Amino acid sequence: xxxxxxxxxxxxxxxxxxxxxxxxxxxxxxxxxxxxxxxxxxxxxxxxxxxxxxxxxxxxxxxxxxxxxxxxxxxxxxxxxxxxxxxxxxxxxxxxxxxxxxxxxxxxxxxxxxxxxxxxxxxxxxxxxxxxxxxxxxxxxxxxxxxxxxxxxxxxxxxxxxxxxxxxxxxxxxxxxxxxxxxxxxxxxxxxxxxxxxxxxxxxxxxxxxxxxxxxxxxxxxxxxxxxxxxxxxxxxxxxxxxxxxxxxxx
Amino acid sequence: xxxxxxxxxxxxxxxxxxxxxxxxxxxxxxxxxxxxxxxxxxxxxxxxxxxxxxxxxxxxxxxxxxxxxxxxxxxxxxxxxxxxxxxxxxxxxxxxxxxxxxxxxxxxxxxxxxxxxxxxxxxxxxxxxxxxxxxxxxxxxxxxxxxxxxxxxxxxxxxxxxxxxxx
Ligand SMILES: [Zn+2]
Numbered sequence: 081x082x083x084x085x086x087x088x089x090x091x092x093x094x095x096x097x098x099x100x101x102x103x104x105x106x107x108x109x110x111x112x113x114x115x116x117x118x119x120x121x122x123x124x125x126x127x128x129x130x131x132x133x134x135x136x137x138x139x140x141x142x143x144x145x146x147x148x149x150x151x152x153x154x155x156x157x158x159x160x161x162x163x164x165x166x167x168x169x170x171x172x173x174x175x176x177x178x179x180x181x182x183x184x185x186x187x188x189x190x191x192x193x194x195x196x197x198x199x200x201x202x203x204x205x206x207x208x209x210x211x212x213x214x215x216x217x218x219x220x221x222x223x224x225x226x227x228x229x230x231x232x233x234x235x236x237x238x239x240x241x242x243x244x245x246x247x248x249x250x251x252x253x254x255x256x257x258x259x260x261x262x263x264x265x266x267x268x269x270x271x272x273x274x275x276x277x278x279x280x281x282x283x284x285x286x287x288x289x290x291x292x293x294x295x296x297x298x299x300x301x302x303x304x305x306x307x308x309x310x311x312x313x314x315x316x317x318x319x320x321x322x323x324x325x326x327x328x329x330x331x
Numbered sequence: 332x333x334x335x336x337x338x339x340x341x342x343x344x345x346x347x348x349x350x351x352x353x354x355x356x357x358x359x360x361x362x363x364x365x366x367x368x369x370x371x372x373x374x375x376x377x378x379x380x381x382x383x384x385x386x387x388x389x390x391x392x393x394x395x396x397x398x399x400x401x402x403x404x405x406x407x408x409x410x411x412x413x414x415x416x417x418x419x420x421x422x423x424x425x426x427x428x429x430x431x432x433x434x435x436x437x438x439x440x441x442x443x444x445x446x447x448x449x450x451x452x453x454x455x456x457x458x459x460x461x462x463x464x465x466x467x468x469x470x471x472x473x474x475x476x477x478x479x480x481x482x483x484x485x486x487x488x489x490x491x492x493x494x495x496x497x498x
Contacts, residue, residue, distance in 0.1 A: 115471035122473040124450055129387025129477075133415060204416035211418070211497050212477075218450070219472055226335065 081265040086199070087162075088258035089098035089268055090152065092304060093190075095162035096151060099312070101127030102106055102182060102319050103170060104320065112173050119219055120176070132331075133205045146306035149331055153323035159304040161256065165248035165283045167303070167312045171241070174227060174234075181220035185276070185282050186252045188217050191281035193269040221285045228289025236289070237282040242286070243294050253278070259304075338363075339369045343377065343402075350401050353393045355475050357435045359421060360394055364423025367414060372481035377402050379411045382419045384497075385477040404437035438482065438493040450485045457493050469493075473488045 081089075104124035111117025135148035164184055172178050191213055194206035227238040253275040255263065262268025286293050302308065323329055339347065339361075348365060351402055352358045360366050360381075368380035379398055383391045395411040402409045421440035422430075429439040438460050440446065444463040448454040455465050464486035472495075474481040 115473070118475070118481075119471060119473035122477055124390075125387035125477055126385060127387070129383070129385060133386060202414070204418065205386075208383070208415055208418045212385060215472060215495075 081199075081258060081262065081267055083141045083263050083270070085258060086267065089262040090134050090138045090141075091159075092161040092256060092258050093158075093194075094131045094138075094151075095160050096166050096183070096187070097127040098131045099162040099315065100166040100180075101125075101131065101161065102315055103166065103168075104171055104180070106178065108316075115275055116173075123180070123216050123219070126209075126216065130205065130209045130212070133208070137201050138206070147205075149323060149329070152331060153320045157308060157316055160308070160312065160316070161258075161304050161306060162312075163248065163251045164303040164309055165245060165252070166265075167309060167315060168245060168248065169311050172237065174237040174241040177220055177223045178245050180216065181224050181285070182242075182245055182249055182282065183252075184213060184217040184220050185278055185285075186249075186253065187213050189274045189278055189281075190269055191272065192197055193274070197268070198266045224285055224291070225289040228286070228291040238289070239291050242291060246294040246296055247298070247300045251301040251303060254301060256304040262277070274282075332497040335363070337367050339366060339375075340371055343369050343371070345397065346401050346427075350394070350397045353390050353397070355432070355435065355437065357431050360398065362425050362428030362431060363393060364397070364425060364428070364478055365391075365419060370446050375407055377407045377409045377460055379409060380414045381411060382414050382417075384419050386473055388477055421494065421496050422498065424494075432494060433460045437479070438491060440494045443498050448488060449493070450495070459487060460490065460491055461489050462487040465493070 096269050101124045104120045104127065107117060107120040109117065111120050112233060130150060131152065135151045139146055139148050164283055165179060168175065168179055188210065191206045191210040195202045195203055195210065197206065224238065227234040259268050259271060263270050283293050340362045344361070347361050347369060348359050350360045352360060352363050362416055364385060365381045366379065368378065368383050370378055372378045381391065382393060391413065399409045399411055424440070432439045438457050441449065441456065445456045449457045455467055457467050458465050459467050462484060464484055466485040466493060467482050468485065470481040470483050470490065472480050474492050480495050481490065482493045
């Protein structure tokens with residue numbers, strides 16, 4: 081596979097972890113309880129760690145013409161290829177959990193298949209990451225059940241968050257050009273094929289949580305092409321502040 | 332896992348044994364099993380390969396630096412590379428490392444099946460490192476560092492860390 085295309089693919093898959101990691105990191109010191117605060121920041125740390133492996137690989141492919149820090153901190157908004165789901169803000173704890181839950185179940189299936197990539201480095205990153213993501217998935221699924229099958233208020237809040245964020249889930253299974261090219265070369269994952277299992281797995285947890293699986297006809301998309309919701313700009317200005325103020329810092 | 336399996340030159344072992352994990356200082360980097368390769372490839376030149384425990388583990392950079400400075404004190408120039416494959420597992424912690432962990436107050440990782448039962452709250456199998464009771468309860472899957480879960484003992488009432496199983 082052409083190195084430039086491979087870097088594009090790496091950006092597409094790593095940006096999801098980067099932006100979600102930043103969102104979870106925003107909870108540092110603001111989690112509802114100490115344990116949950118620590119859990120959210122641990123998840124953030126895992127995600128950043130994965131991004132670092134991806135970006136170090138991309139930097140290596142570019143013959144160090146771009147650095148991991150350039151990729152993380154110095155791109156313009158349009159160059160980020162993350163799905164819209166992960167950039168949605170921390171409106172309340174229900175949103176934090178619903179966003180994590182909807183992404184974790186995708187992320188787990190994605191990594192399960194990326195382990196078989198013909199690209200050795202990507203396969204190794206996937207093998208490492210999937211162990212961490214299985215903890216994330218357990219954490220978010222447990223909370224979906226606890227909130228859904230909890231009090232009247234917690235149920236109403238988590239249902240609202242799931243209903244609202246559901247419109248961003250279809251995009252997970254719609255490949256952009258880089259993903260299509262990588263899949264053809266057996267380097268990337270055939271994400272279209274993941275949807276049936278995803279819907280089933282997510283449905284099982286929602287059912288146990290006594291929640292209703294949303295039934296939507298219209299979905300939001302665009303992140304993978306660089307067209308984002310208004311929330312990403314604010315997130316980036318926060319995330320890129322240090323690097324732009326003190327150029328050439330290392331993360 | 333033994334040190335022999337990890338391809339480490341014998342004469343480097345005493346030096347590496349003095350380098351400890353910055354987050355769990357009683358554990359050496361050899362006990363932790365993160366050093367996969369350490370060989371003198373040229374006169375006074377050592378190549379080292381380390382593997383991260385968790386992807387985001389901030390200790391890895393420090394471990395790399397500590398290894399470099401320990402070796403340089405002994406007259407070696409060092410090149411440290413981070414390798415991802417084979418991925419680190421808790422099985423790579425040595426037997427003496429597991430004992431040290433427990434004495435230090437961290438419950439060592441169990442096998443995968445027991446670990447899952449413990450973290451899902453199905454069975455009380457994690458032993459309190461203080462009083463050895465298994466009358467313990469998980470407080471949070473995520474603890475003070477990426478590799479640990481937080482537990483509490485119902486008998487001695489002490490909270491403690493459990494080193495999560497990673498296979
Ligand atoms: Zn006890």
